[in-house]
Amino acid sequence: MATANDAAALIEESKRLAAFQAVADHLSPSYRHIGIGSGSTVVHVVAAISSLSPSITSAMTFYPTGAQSEALIEDAGLRLAYINKLPPGVQLDVCFDGADEVDSALNLIKGGGACLWQEKIVASAAKKFVCVADFRKISEGGLGTEWKKGVPIEVLPMAAPRVLDELKRLGAQGAKIRSGLPGKAGACVTDNGLWIVDAVFKPLLAKAEEGYEDGKDGVWTVDGLADKLIKIPGVAEIGLFYGKSGLEVESGAQKPVAAYFGMADGSVKVQTLEKGLV
Template structure:
């Protein structure tokens, strides 16, 4: 198997008992070769490998998957996604763009949960992020783990949406403010709006960025789950709406002025329309400002006179603006660089690809 392209194999589905086991965790019967490679097991890719995937040197002539129709978010699935093997990408190509995106999200979610939760039945505190991909993360958790293991786990949401998903799946719900001082979540699963080669993220398209950052930094490790559209050579290249910034309403106009002086390209207060007149209001009673910048540099230094910023330097400048509560840049350390919490970047990012494979970018 090409280590740069992780494909779900039909044989693995037929031999592994992930979905129907009922005994205690130590009775699990896994195949000699794991269904999904664990971190560091040779199944992950470097940043360069992910982006070389799109070059002519890596033609996409691989097996593809045809998935069953995704279940509705508010119904706990009875079975995991089923897969059929083919020797071409005909099935994927025949799917509508919307179906293809949803299938890719679901594949990435199942693989991330298999790698970062299924092998660790002793985990008891799990963070659940927000967004469309997280629907499939909760589905994967409910499908892949037996009820006796799930009953020992507590799930911490980042907002109203993930709270509803946890409750609908019959999982144990708790809130991050109830986490004891000095304690950490074992793992957090969340999506992203854009991911660069260094695993810096833009988050906040769904206006839950502050809670998402609190839960991520309260975890020993953060795992990002996304689809192929989120892979980017530099933040601000694929996600054109701008960096989401949560601001105090009375300071919003002043923040807009500061952003323009920093080189932001027409920052705007995010409207609540069509559902609400006026600005969108977050769960914290704040407003969201979307601030587009030129694509951010992964390395090197900023050229502030030209409005060209390096990720960490821009993040540091944004959070210091009076009136800014939190920013949608997730940057700095990842969970592998310290076990004391506080890391904003994921240890791994899982991308469901157009050809039915899953790409994994590791820190």
């Protein structure tokens, strides 16, 4: 009979397999600027990069999305730089990051680890963003189906009460300021000194059907809700990664070109807009 430790080990192995395949498929030896995201899956991404020959990685510079990925880069002996030091007119060749949930159109919920703003800055600075996750992050019923904790929203602390009011008006079924417990009393404070509000909505539609009224009865498309949330005064950034991928626009993409999922059976499935999940 499988134990909790067995289940945890299976999930870690699935993350590792997805990370190593994603790096093999998307990290060309010719690349020079690489974004490194945050979260448990990215540990394996950095391990995959570190397993490459120093003759390849020594020519590369790695840009973190927060304190965790900064430490991973340094501990691996890779060259560290910050996104504000990326030369003008230069894009990251690729960014690797995880997700809390991925829908059929490669829209993401991110921010479970409270690094969403820096994650979005780094992802949108890349020519292509590659998502790496495990099988639990696949959403077949719309964002919010598997990730039950809500859309993370980074807010100015003084605006948090008003933001909560606006979220209720938009149909949020629950919205609250994320606690810093167990490590810290009070609110969760991001690397930017802001707070996180988690807002639970009905599962989000990847796209609207003809004649659909966005927001009716509290049901939103990803794009429609994202547009409303980012316009709330006091909101700095939202944990919906949506819009276009790096295959569709030359710069500013938020969606990944591909998502790699480690599966429970030891396989890796790859999701793209062109082929779906295979």
